[in-house]
Amino acid sequence: MPSPNHSDSGKAFGVYVHFPFCERLCPYCDFAVRVSQDPPHDSYADGVLAELAARAPRYAGRTLETIYLGGGTPGMWRPDAVARVLGAVARSFPRGARALEITCEVNPEGASPAALAGLRAAGVNRLSLGVQALAPRALAQLGRAHDPARATSAMAWARAAGFDDISLDLIYALPGAPAGELAATLAGVVALAPEHVSAYALTIEERTRFGALARRGALQPPEADAVADDFELTHATLTSAGFEHYEVSSFARLGRRSRHNASYWSGAEYLGLGVSAHSLRRLPDGRLERFASPRALQAWSRGVAALSAAPAPADPVAAPLEADALAELHELLGPRDAAFERVFLGLRTSDGVAEADLVGHTAALPDLVAAGLITRENGRVCPTPRGMLLGDALALKLG
Ligand code: SF4
Known part of the structure; x- marks a missing residue:
């Protein structure tokens, strides 16, 4: 990573980078993803860097605190491409006194000692590991490619690669889950001793395979009472194991809250880069500006090229993004x-x-x-x- 340009002035903000490729499509997933065994590592990084160059002037005067690589499966991204993106983002903004928090989402099936060491060397210092469950039935139902043993190995490899800040992702309220299944998963999670846990209730989204099954009556969405029971079990188990329940889906050891996610909830600004990424800016007149890039890869690539070729706005900090070539969604909040x-x-x-x-x-x-x-x-x-x-x-x- 480049040497930091320290600054305690300016408003703290974070950068989110979306990597829209996955090796397979999970049946509940409604994120902007494309299935690919061999994603375009370099050309996608080039696009993200071009988008960064065009957008960074809009965030002049802000202090960079966090970078989050989400997806999709950013753990698939070749580490040298990740390093190029992280280096460019870090060089584009002043930094605060604290070290950057740089998180990357990784799936257990894609994790290996070499891949995790590569991400660590690229500058990533926090992992979000998509464990989702530690019961074979639940993992099969969720269409996940890993088994519980692989999740345990991924955790051990991450520790060996030097990660001391690891979050595990869980999904609860699974239709037809037998009694005791979630309790066993939670006990397994506690035994893996992560610094952070993110636990979400399964939601059945219209345009997913689960959505189609639910429309045919072949999948029963979880009842509100079952969701509440699982939420309470998750809360009770993790708080008695010493985690702080600091957000509806988030649990942390003392001092290990996700700084990136916490900044969203506190209303801080963020810049999203990549396919479907969302951004939030506070204009000098007090209005909030929210904008998002297209969900389709080609539309995003075309938008980035058009934005790069467009003349720079006269006052990028104060001017809203009217008639922007890349923003598919744009709104101003009074x-x-x-x-x-x-x-x-x-x-x-x-x-x-x-x-x-x-x-x-x-x-x-x-x-x-x-x-x-x-x-x-x-x-x-x-x-x-x-x-x-x-x-x-x-x-x-x-x-
Ligand atoms: S790995 Fe994550 S982003 Fe990719 S399809 Fe599955 S749930 Fe969606």
Whole structure:
């Protein structure tokens, strides 16, 4: 990695890089992915770097804190291409006093001692390992290519490669899961001793294979009660094992919260690069600007080329991205929408929101305290675990 250009001034922000290739398509997956055994490592990195060059002036004055390689399966990306992208991102912005947090998502079946050592040497210092479950039945149902032993090996290889900050991804609320299956997975996860766990309820999305099965009645989506039971079991098991439940889907050892994800929930800005990546900017006039790139690889490539050839805007920091060649989605949020967004995101987290941010919406607070959904302490309104589960409904009452 290049030598850092330290700066404590400027607003902290993160860069997300989407790598849209996977070796196979999981039946529940609705992300922007293409199946490929041999993805275009170099040309995709070239496109990301061209997008970075065109977008970085929009984020002038920000301080880079985190980089997150997500997908797709960025663990498939050749380490020298990863190093090229990470180096360019790090050189493009001033840094804060803390070392960059650089996370990469990796699947157990694609992990090997050499691949993990390559990612570590490329500058990645945090892994998100897609374990999903530690029961053979659950892994088969989810269409995953690894077995529990492979997940355990991947964890050991990651430690041997020097990773001391590892998050494991889990999926619960699986249709037809026998009693005790999730408890056994959670016990196995605790035994693997990760620094962080991300646990999500299975959602059945329309345009997936699971969505088609559900429409035919061949797959029963999980009932709300079953989701709540699994959420509570996950919360109870991981918090008694010493994890802090700091966001509806996120659990961390002390000091090991995901800085990148936490910045999303605190409303920090981010720049997304690659196919379907989303970005958020705060304009000097206080409006929030959200934009996203196309989901289709060719449309993204064409957009990057057009953006690179377009004249640079006169005032890239202050000007919104009107008529942008790459942004497939573009919206501007005024102060009222931005305030709701802050409440909505804050109520996903154990830190909650400042009571002062709930101006005009505090009448419901006593009832929500009595119902055990929130607590009020030191000027903050914080959801209880049950409240986090109902986060969207809480936000509608309080936002
Ligand atoms: S590995 Fe992840 S991104 Fe790829 S298809 Fe499966 S769930 Fe989707």
